[in-house]
Amino acid sequence: MKFSLIIPILFLASPLLLSGADWLQFRGSDNTGVATSSKIPTSLDKDKHIAWKTPLPGRGLSSPLVIGERVFITAASTSDQSRLHIICLNSNDGSVRWSREFWATGRTVCHDKTCNAAPTPASDGTHIYALFSSNDLICLDLNGNLKWFRGLMQDYPNASNSLGLASSPVITAETLVIQIENDSDSFAMGIDLQSGINRWKIPRTKRANWTSPVILKDGAVALQGSSGVTGINAATGKELWTFGDGASTIPSSSPSKDGSTLYIPSNGITVIKPRADNNTPEVLWQQAQLRPGTSSPLVHGEKLFIINRAGVLNAANRKNGERLWRIRLEGPFSGSPVTTGDFLYIAAERKGLLQCVDLRGEEGKVVGTIELGETILGTPALSSDALYVRSDMSLWKISEKK
Secondary structure: OOHHHOOOOOOOOOOOOOOOOOEOOOOOOOOOOEOOOOOOOOOOOHHHHEEEEEEOOOEOOOOOEEEOOEEEEEEEEOOOOOEEEEEEEEOOOOOEEEEEEEEOOOOOOOOOOOOOOOOOOEEOOOEEEEEOOOOEEEEEEOOOOEEEEEEHHHHOOOOOOOOOOOOOOEEEOOEEEEEEOOOOOOEEEEEEOOOOOEEEEEEOOOOOOOOOOEEOOOOEEEEEEOOEEEEEEOOOOOEEEEEOOOOOOOOOOOOEEEOOEEEEOOOOEEEEEEEOOEEEEEEEEEEOOOOOOOOOOEEEOOEEEEEOOOOEEEEEEOOOOOEEEEEEOOOOOOOOOEEOOOEEEEEOOHHHEEEEEEOOOOOOEEEEEEEOOOOOOOOOEEEOOEEEEEOOOEEEEEOOOO
């Protein structure tokens, strides 16, 4: 690794007291897509429930992060998406607290549907770690001060593909875990949070992959790819176990978890549970009919929720895969659903149609919609009394107006 490409800056952020309402990475602080809040509107009235809308300076598929009264979002601008933006907004009124811009050092070429700001950032509560498709990795404190910057393509020039990268980093065991997987130089890395230096780097299957790591118990992460799913010690990179029966590589369709049980988009849905005394996980059940589209599966309570390619939301028994009910939503969808437990939220690509589904009855029921009028490809964020949704052009806060 070329140490000249890491720029260390004095740590200036003051400690921030985290709350259960914070949303610190893709699909929430624990990667489940589940929040405990019950104050988010469900009827979804455009006049009553759009608290604010803030224009963004460039494109992005990344989800917002929420820490206290701050909302963080990334974007990429200019015709070649070489200008990288990290923006902090006030959650109360959508005003911009600060905005930082950087020039991309790596390849910015992406498929027309995606963009350079596709990965969702991650936070440990005191720093923001933003990864872009150009393999630029930036660490800022919560006041926008640069701590370090890495242009990973300077170290690994072949770590890219012609469609762009979209895997989102996660944080566990004081380590930032990233997947950089493509047809050439494909690998996963663990990076020290304070210095930005590699803790470990392991080779991965040489095939394009857009899924994101998922945090497990005891400092482990699950890495999904075309060959299957591998459990890794996040601090050391040591392989713990392997499921080798293949899995999805679609951007949002990462595995979901319930404790130590993993629900993998593989041959429909395959459910596995790692065993401490064996490097081959136990397969609990498999259901070919529960085949996710782009969206990740979502597990909550006794149910597993799957949105298929036709935009049909399926609810199944999480213990055996028996389908309980299904309803058709208005799609298509690129992002993944999130839930407060009683209600599920997801935004369609077309017209930015945000939909709320009541999960409490014998079958699901759409109880609220808002047409935001812009194409939405990302996954919403939940925090406290609000839902945050972004398009290429705007960021919305959906809540009861104060």
